[in-house]
Amino acid sequence: MQMIVKASSTQTFKNDPVGWLRALPFADLLRSCTLISTFTPTTHGAQVSEVVNPAVPVTTEPIRKSGKAASVARKAGIVSFVFVMYSYTTAGPFGLEDQVTTSGPGMTLLYHLLLPFFWCIPISLVAAELTTAMPVQGGFYRWTRAAFGDFWGFLAGWWNWWSSFLLGGAYAVLFTDYIAFFFPQITGWKHYLVAVSLIAIITYINIRGIDMVGKVATVLEILIMLPVVAMCLISVKMWHHNPFLPFIPPHKPMFTVFGVGLALGLWLYAGYEQLSTVAEEVENPQKNYPRALAWVVPISIATYFVPTACALAALGNWQEWHTGYFSNAARLIGGPSLGFAMTMAAGITNIALLNSTVLTATRVPFAMAEDGYMSKSLTRIHSKFGTPWLTLVISALVYALLAWNTLTQLITVYMWLRIATSVLTVLSAWQLRRTQPELERAFRIPWGKAGVGYAVIAPLLMSVVALMGAVATSDKVALILGPAVVILGPIAYLFCKRTNADAI
Numbered sequence: 001m002q003m004i005v006k007a008s009s010t011q012t013f014k015n016d017p018v019g020w021l022r023a024l025p026f027a028d029l030l031r032s033c034t035l036i037s038t039f040t041p042t043t044h045g046a047q048v049s050e051v052v053n054p055a056v057p058v059t060t061e062p063i064r065k066s067g068k069a070a071s072v073a074r075k076a077g078i079v080s081f082v083f084v085m086y087s088y089t090t091a092g093p094f095g096l097e098d099q100v101t102t103s104g105p106g107m108t109l110l111y112h113l114l115l116p117f118f119w120c121i122p123i124s125l126v127a128a129e130l131t132t133a134m135p136v137q138g139g140f141y142r143w144t145r146a147a148f149g150d151f152w153g154f155l156a157g158w159w160n161w162w163s164s165f166l167l168g169g170a171y172a173v174l175f176t177d178y179i180a181f182f183f184p185q186i187t188g189w190k191h192y193l194v195a196v197s198l199i200a201i202i203t204y205i206n207i208r209g210i211d212m213v214g215k216v217a218t219v220l221e222i223l224i225m226l227p228v229v230a231m232c233l234i235s236v237k238m239w240h241h242n243p244f245l246p247f248i249p250p251h252k253p254m255f256t257v258f259g260v261g262l263a264l265g266l267w268l269y270a271g272y273e274q275l276s277t278v279a280e281e282v283e284n285p286q287k288n289y290p291r292a293l294a295w296v297v298p299i300s301i302a303t304y305f306v307p308t309a310c311a312l313a314a315l316g317n318w319q320e321w322h323t324g325y326f327s328n329a330a331r332l333i334g335g336p337s338l339g340f341a342m343t344m345a346a347g348i349t350n351i352a353l354l355n356s357t358v359l360t361a362t363r364v365p366f367a368m369a370e371d372g373y374m375s376k377s378l379t380r381i382h383s384k385f386g387t388p389w390l391t392l393v394i395s396a397l398v399y400a401l402l403a404w405n406t407l408t409q410l411i412t413v414y415m416w417l418r419i420a421t422s423v424l425t426v427l428s429a430w431q432l433r434r435t436q437p438e439l440e441r442a443f444r445i446p447w448g449k450a451g452v453g454y455a456v457i458a459p460l461l462m463s464v465v466a467l468m469g470a471v472a473t474s475d476k477v478a479l480i481l482g483p484a485v486v487i488l489g490p491i492a493y494l495f496c497k498r499t500n501a502d503a504i
Contacts, residue, residue, distance in 0.1 A: 074211040075211070075281055075282055075283045076210045076211060076213075076278075076281060077288075078283070078292065079218075080210075080211065080215065080218065081214065081275075081282050081283075081292050082295050082296060083214055083217040083218040083221055084210070084213060084214050084359065085272075085275045085292050085293070085296045085356075086217075086221060086296045086299060086300065087217040087220065087221055087352040087353065087356045088271055088274060088353070088356035088357065088359075088360060089120075089269075089271045089272055089274075089296060090268075090296070090299075090300040091221070091224065091349045091352045091356075092221075092224045092225070092228065092303065092345060092346065092352075093228060093303050093304055093307045093308065093326060094324070094326060094345075094346045094349055095268060095323075096108065096112075096264065096268055096304055096308065097322055097323055097324065097325040097326065098264065098321070098322060098323055099111070099261045099264050099265065100308070100318050100321035100325075101318065101319060101322065102252070102257065102260050102261045102264075103249070103257050103260075104246055104247055104248035104249045104252075104257065105244060105245065105246065105308075106243075106246060107247055107257060107258075107261065108261065108308065109243060109244055109305060109308065109309055110244075110247075111261065111262065111265040112265065112304045112308070113301070113305065115265045115266065115269060115462075116269055116300075116301055117458075118458040118459070118462055119265075119266055119270070119458070119459060120269040120270070120272050120297060120300070121297060122426070122454060122455040122456070122458045122459050123272050123425070123455075123459055124293040124297055125445045125446075125451070125455045126273065126425060126426050126428075126429040126445065126456075127272055127273040127275075127289070127293065127425070128293055128443045128445075129429060129441050129443055130143045130276070130428065130432070131276050131279055131289040131290070132286040132290065132441050132442035132443045133432070133439050133440065133441040133442075134146065135279040135280065135285040135286055135289070136280065136367075137277065137279065137280045137281075137363055137366065137367050137370075138157065138277055138364055138370075139273070139275075139277040139278075139279055139363070140156060140273050140274075140421070140425040140428070141153060141156050141160065141277070141364050141367055141368065143276075143428045143429075143432070144156040144157075144424045144425065144428045145371075146428070146432065147428035147432050147435070148427075148431060151490075151493055154368070154373055154493045154496070155489045155490065156421055156425070157364045157365070157367065157368045157373075158368075158489045158493070159417045159420050159421050159485075159489055160274075160361065160417070160421045161361060161364050161365050161368075161395075162417055162485060163414050163417035163421065164357055164358075164360075164361030164362075164395065165395070165399060165402055166413055166417075167354075167357045167361075167414060168354060168357055168358060168361070168395065168398075169195075169398075169399045169400075169401070169402030170402075170414075171350045171351075171354035171357065172195035172198050172399060172403045173195055173403055174350045175194075175347055175350040175351060175354070176191050176194040176195040176198070176403075178343070178344075178347035178350070179194055179347070181343075192403060195403040196403060198354065199354070199399045199400050199403070200396065202351070202354050202355050202358055202396075203392055203393065203395075203396040205355060206355070206358045206359055206362070206387065206392050207382060207385055207387050208387070209281075209385045209386060209387050210278055210281045210282070210359060213355060213356070213359045216355055217352060217356060220351055220352040220355070221352060223344075223345065224345045224348050225303075225345075226341070227338060227341035227342045227344075227345045228303075228307050228326075228342070228345065230341075231310065231311070231326075231329065231333050231334055231338060231342065232310045234333050234338070235310040235311060235314040235333050238313075238314035238315075238333060239310075239313040239314055240313070240314070240316070241312065241313050241314070241315070241316030242313070243308075243309045243310075243312035243313045249318075259465070262465055263465060263466045266462055266465070266466045267415070269300070270418060270422070271418075272296070272297070273422065273425050274360045275289070275292075275360055276289070277360050277361075277363040277364055277367075286442045287442070307326065311326070311333065314329075314333055315329060315332055315333070324346065326342055327339050327342045329342075358395065358396070358399075361395065362392050362395050363391075365378055365394075365395075366378060366391050373493075373497075374496065377390055378390055378394070413481045415466065415467075415482065416467075416482035416483060416485065417486065419463045419466060419467060420486055420489075423460060426455060426456045429452060429456060430452055430453075430456045
């Protein structure tokens with residue numbers, strides 16, 4: 001997923017795996033399957049058709065069919081959904097610049113060719129299989145609940161919702177930093193007001209529904225990629241350097257080269273399971289979710305690899321790369337106008353990321369409320385647009401509160417929550433293959449048990465690496481807050497479970 005560092009402050013800021021990427025985009029290679037609207041998450045060992053808690057039945061009717069909204073709400077088609085997924089997981093090439101100086105140009109480019117096969121591709125395979133088996137609102141939260149029961153399902157949902165708070169606040173701050181770069185008088189309360197205004201606008205767009213979110217994401221991504229493509233094309237006539245040299249920077253500690261740079265690469269390719277939370281708001285999700293993944297993953301790899309290689313081949317100044325360097329590279333390659341356009345693209349990236357983050361994150365508390373773990377008021381559906389408007393408004397208020405915090409601490413705390421959620425997601429694929437082998441899956445992770453092992457073990461190993469990198473580079477406050485918010489999950493579960501039992 002996109003990671004917060006994709007765009008940073010005032011500087012400009014996801015077998016035969018190859019065969020899978022080549023095959024999935026074509027619809028005739030995927031079996032069509034009807035929407036499983038009767039799926040109900042289960043406790044460990046229970047059948048899919050059973051209810052987790054007889055006192056708290058799980059509602060799985062699509063959110064779009066709720067109340068008066070059924071006749072007016074529109075679902076996202078494949079093109080719109082691809083743009084939404086891309087804007088959440090990637091949005092643009094910004095954020096990898098520091099990787100060039102810490103790991104070296106050659107190692108950076110190699111990371112972007114190889115890392116996806118150990119991180120976003122296996123996670124995408126898991127998301128594709130489980131979405132076709134259980135295309136339900138809440139996505140990975142309900143997968144985890146079906147695989148491991150109420151406790152772990154609650155943690156997956158709780159951790160993800162709280163991580164979205166950190167993302168939303170950070171994106172709003174980053175966008176405002178861009179505005180302040182061009183208008184230095186925007187400081188203090190004015191800076192905060194701009195951030196809150198952006199959050200309010202994006203919240204309204206999301207209340208209008210996934211169709212509107214998709215249209216906005218499409219426009220934003222086109223605006224972002226225009227200067228990126230222009231820089232790549234103009235740079236061709238300037239290619240005089242080998243972009244892979246030096247492979248690693250001389251006189252750099254090995255942990256910096258292989259640890260910090262690798263951890264950054266993992267963040268850039270995170271989040272490919274997150275759009276599962278809106279599965280019921282997508283046309284034919286059992287067909288279109290795998291297709292969208294099959295398009296977005298290679299496009300995301302190209303988004304990072306191609307502009308970086310082009311800029312390095314044209315300029316060769318890898319030692320000067322830092323956060324936001326794509327703006328400098330565009331200026332050196334195409335002049336001040338292209339540099340300005342690239343800076344604007346980096347700022348717009350934060351809007352795109354916030355837009356898709358609000359969409360994906362707010363469906364989890366909606367599903368948890370349906371399952372009885374949060375107030376039933378969170379299941380309120382907008383009478384016109386068919387969206388969980390109260391959940392959207394509450395999330396927006398928390399984003400606004402966190403818009404005061406520093407970016408570095410938000411990033412580190414978010415990392416702990418995201419890894420915990422991703423680990424539960426991939427383990428759910430393994431558990432459901434073991435306990436529910438008869439569950440119909442329109443798409444299955446290839447290679448049988450070996451394929452499932454690859455899809456589970458590779459992300460687990462990469463998660464350990466990412467945590468090690470974060471521990472080594474974080475400040476003491478962030479190191480305390482990160483594990484603390486993870487531990488709050490079980491405490492919240494006990495409280496919510498007791499509250500729910502008292503209500504019953």
